[in-house]
Amino acid sequence: NSTLFTLIALGALIIGATYWFVSSRTQEPEIVISPTPSETPTPTPPLENLRSYFGADIAPIELSNTSNPSTEFNNQLGSIEIAGGQVKKVSITSAAKGSAEYTPSDLMDRFLVNYPPQLKDALGTDTIILLYGQREGFDTKGGLLTDNLVQRRIILISEVEDAAEATLADTLRGWEPTMADGLSGLFNFNKTKANPKTFTDNTYQGRSLRFKNFPWPDKSIDYGIITASNGRMYLLISNSRESVFTGIDQLLRK
Secondary structure, three states: HHHHHHHHHHHHHHHHHHHHHHHHHOOOOOOOOOOOOOOOOOOOOOOOOOOHHHHHOOEEEEEEEOOHHHHHHHHHOOOOOOOOOOOOEEEEEOOEEOOOOOOOHHHHOOOOOOHHHHHHHEEOOHHHHHHHEEOEOOOOOOOOOOOOOEEEEEEEEEEEEEEHHHHHHHHHHHHHHHHHHHHHHHHHOHHOOOOEEEEEEEEEEEEEEEEOOOOOOOOOOEEEEEEEEOOOOEEEEEEEEEHHHHHHHHHHHO
16 A cells, blocks of 8 residues: 555656646746837027027128118018018128128118117127018008008117116117107108107016007007027017017017
8 A cells, every 4th residue: 555655646746747847848938128218309409699589591681882771671671572470580781891791780870870879889799680571450540451461570689788788778768759760761661650659668478668650550669678588688679569579479489
């Protein structure tokens, strides 16, 4: 009997060992999945200057030495293709300046605009002249036009020197009584149609503006001193409400 039990026990051990060996050989190997590395986002370049805010879409204008640049300048503006709401940088040159581009103060000098001498001293080197596709238009009674053709407006933007920040607002207020006389040729409006007769306060995006319409907001002088998202302060002068609002929107984006 002991021999029989021994054989049974030995057989059980052999069967168990065989089962373990077979099962261990056929067990599925453990699959280790390595995590997929996430892509590092490409950093957005900082908006350091006016070119980075307004892009590289450039429209060239070359002025001659004519004594009356208004007609020539506005004719060339009229030939530039622009869509409603679009902004293009205008690169203005002339034989007198060679290859150097006009700054906003250069353009005002070319149009013999009489402005306070302190204004030029207050402005830095980061400047831009823009053409804007104006969509907002009004009829003779001030009614909003629904089928208005795209018109062209100008936005002049210049960096303000740190030392001039405190006094620039007063300088501009002092210029207001003669500002329309000086800018009417450049901005192409009828200065006799001023409405209101004096400059008035406005706000947009929490920023203070001053304006005068000729006679409605689609032809105006709108100006403001705006701190952009890059921390720099800029003076904007434009000839419509819509265009100055667009300039501010661009300067506040990040």
